Amino acid sequence: MRIRFALAGLVAALAAAGAVQAQDFKPRIVRFGYGLVDNSNQGRAVRVFAEAVEKATGGKMKIRGIGNASLGSDTQMQQALIGGAQEMMVGSTATLVGIVPEMAVWDTPFLFANVKEADAVLDGPVGEKVKAKLEPKGMVGLVYWENGFRNLTNSKRPVNKLEDMNDIKLRVMQNNVFLDSFKALGANAVPLPFSELFTALETRAVDGQENPFNTVVSSKFYEVQKYLTVTNHVYSPWIVTVSKKWWDTLSPAEKKVLQDAAVKSRDFERKDTREEAAKALAELKGKGMQVNELPASEANRMREKLVSVNVGIAKSVGQETWDAVNAAVAQTRGK
Ligand code: TK8
Incomplete structure (x- = not known):
């Protein structure tokens, strides 16, 4: 028993040390597509994400935000992610319904009365559960962002x-x-x-x-x-998604950097969106x-x-x- 605990501790310590070691980060260029213009809540939050990733990887992982649907509409980008031709995107959960039918639940009229309810449900267990349905379809969902009340x-x-x-x-x-x-x-x-x-x-x-x-x-x-x-x-929520094909090539440290940056971008994005909407x-x-x-x-x-x-x-x-x-x-x- 004691040995098992000691080993678990050692593994955790190694993992933590590994997370900050530069050799865990390969030079990578990540295309992060989105539909709105650069000067939008989407564009601003993609840049916050990019900065966080570049900083955490000592500039090894570079995020190229590509807005204006220049990489295609939401549904075209989703196919590119599934095929591994594009690494990341952010778009509406509504356009994912053809791939993950459960996503339609977020389109229920008047489901949320305010953004507090939306945050709690999307970030809670059921939001995670719906998000997890993307994986078997070839995408990894990182976080929900706010598109907002329509x-x-x-x-x-x-x-x-x-x-x-x-x-x-x-x-x-x-x-x-x-x-x-x-x-x-x-x-x-x-x-x-x-x-x-x-x-x-x-x-x-x-x-x-x-x-x-x-x-x-x-x-x-x-x-x-x-x-x-x-x-x-x-x-309407937006959802930040990653190509599963590409995700599977990343080291645990790289995955953690992307997860952490996604959470940071989400918190920024919701605040920014609400201020702008007001x-x-x-x-x-x-x-x-x-x-x-x-x-x-x-x-x-x-x-x-x-x-x-x-x-x-x-x-x-x-x-x-x-x-x-x-x-x-x-x-x-x-x-
Ligand atoms: C942007 C779209 C947009 C959505 C729509 O790519 O299609 O009307 O609200 O935000 O996802």
Whole structure:
């Protein structure tokens, strides 16, 4: 018994010593792709991650942040990660649903009432469990970042009541929950990758879209969208993922550096996103957007329609995941 403890201690000590030894870090160049522009909450947090990794590896591991979907849309990058052609990315959990159906649980309308609930559930056991489903599919999930609460913009008319959604051609993420949700509201929902969204709005191929305030600012949607309706209909996470093929070539020390940097970037990103979101509405009004809050009665009507998609979500993510996530939310509310 005593020998076993002594050995365990020795192994731990060696591992700790190993973590700081330069020979554990090979010279590597890591392509870290993302969809938004460089000057966005995504871009800023990728740079925080890059700095932390470079510092921890004495400059051996270099992170090349590549934004603007220059490496492809979310779904294209996911395939590149699975194939081992790209090392890292950050994107919506919503675009992963084709690979990991359980990810759709995060798209449940009105799942979280505030960011405190989102943090607790995503970083808690059930968030980890859903994240772990990526591994057998060829990706390793490191952390969830905040995309944020989504709001509606369009170029057709102010949305003051449910019926105003009728015949608005609305771009949604490539995911059935979003498609069903907005069809339920009466919109003409069109799935499209984010990378094609600005042009689609500009050319009026679609009338509207829904994203957090931050993205409406950073992607300059205010240039091509007149009306913004505060709906907060769903909280979207982003997730930082690594190619499993590449991950398996890393030393334990390298993996630890990436994990630690990911946590650091997450904490920075959430803070940065929340600060930016708090200022964004004023900025968007300043840019000429016409902003309205839905009257409570209309918000409730929309809410009822949206909640009707929950049955379908529970079915596609599996009852176990559905129940676990809802129990975790309830638990944060009980505290
Ligand atoms: C960026 C997307 C974006 C998402 C969307 O690549 O597609 O609307 O909200 O943040 O992941």
